[in-house]
Amino acid sequence: MFNVTRPQPGPDCSKDYRAEGVIRALKTMFYGKCYLCEDEVGDPVVEHFVAHKGDDKLKYDWNNLFYACHRCNSIKETHIDNKNLVIHDCSNAMIDVSRTIKCLCPSIPNYDVIVEAQDTLDKTKNTFILLDRCYNEDNTGIRGISKESLHEKLFENYCKFIEFRRILRSKDSLQSEKDKAKEHLTIMTDVSYPFSVFWKWHILSDVFLSTQFLDIG
Numbered sequence: 013m014f015n016v017t018r019p020q021p022g023p024d025c026s027k028d029y030r031a032e033g034v035i036r037a038l039k040t041m042f043y044g045k046c047y048l049c050e051d052e053v054g055d056p057v058v059e060h061f062v063a064h065k066g067d068d069k070l071k072y073d074w075n076n077l078f079y080a081c082h083r084c085n086s087i088k089e090t091h092i093d094n095k096n097l098v099i100h101d102c103s104n105a106m107i108d109v110s111r112t113i114k115c116l117c118p119s120i121p122n123y124d125v126i127v128e129a130q131d132t133l134d135k136t137k138n139t140f141i142l143l144d145r146c147y148n149e150d151n152t153g154i155r156g157i158s159k160e161s162l163h164e165k166l167f168e169n170y171c172k173f174i175e176f177r178r179i180l181r182s183k184d185s186l187q188s189e190k191d192k193a194k195e196h197l198t199i200m201t202d203v204s205y206p207f208s209v210f211w212k213w214h215i216l217s218d219v220f221l222s223t224q225f226l227d228i229g
C-alpha cells in the first residue's frame with residue numbers, strides 16, 4: 013500500500029460518485045493504480061473505504077472514495093467490509109502506510125507473495141489480512157486467473173529490478189551503466205510506479221542495495 017494526497021476540495025460527487033470528473037480525479041490521485049495491489053487499473057472500480065451499506069453520506073463523500081481494481085474490491089468486501097474491520101487509510105498523511113506492511117515478490121510467479129505486518133496495531137493486522145488475500149487468494153476460478161495475471165505483471169517488474177541490481181553490483185559494469193541502473197531503481201521506488209512498495213522493501217531488505225539507497229523512504 014502506498015500513500016496518496018487527496019486534493020481538497022474534491023470534484024462534485026454529491027449526485028454521482030462515478031461521474032467522469034470523479035473518476036478522472038481519482039485516477040490522477042492514485043497514479044492510475046489500485047490502492048491495494050498497486051497494479052495499474054484498466055477497468056477501475058470506485059471503492060468506498062468505509063462500506064456505505066445504503067448510507068448516502070458515505071456513498072457520496074469524496075473522502076470515502078478510492079480507486080481500485082475489481083479483484084481487490086471484491087476481496088475487500090468479503091474479508092473487511094462484511095466483518096466491519098478497519099484498515100489503514102493511505103490518504104492519511106500522518107502515517108507511512110508502505111512501512112506498515114512488508115511485501116516481497118516470490119522467486120517463482122505462481123508462488124505466494126510474502127506479506128508481513130510490521131506492528132501489532134489492529135489496523136495493521138486488518139490491512140495485512142486484506143493485502144495477503146489481494147495478492148494471493150485463488151479460491152475461485154476467476155480469482156485464480158486474476159492472481160495469475162497480477163503475479164505475472166509483478167514478476168515482470170521483479171525481473172527488471174534484479175537486472176538493475178546485477179548491473180549495480182557487477183565489477184565489470186561501467187560507471188555510466190551503474191548510474192543508469194541506480195536511476196532506474198529510484199524510479200521503481202517512486203510512489204507513481206506499479207508495485208512501488210515491493211521495490212522499496214526489496215531495497216530495505218537487501219544489505220547491498222540498502223547501502224546504495226540510504227534515503228529510501
Ligand SMILES: [Zn+2]
Binds near residue numbers: 047051080081
Ligand atoms: Zn487491486
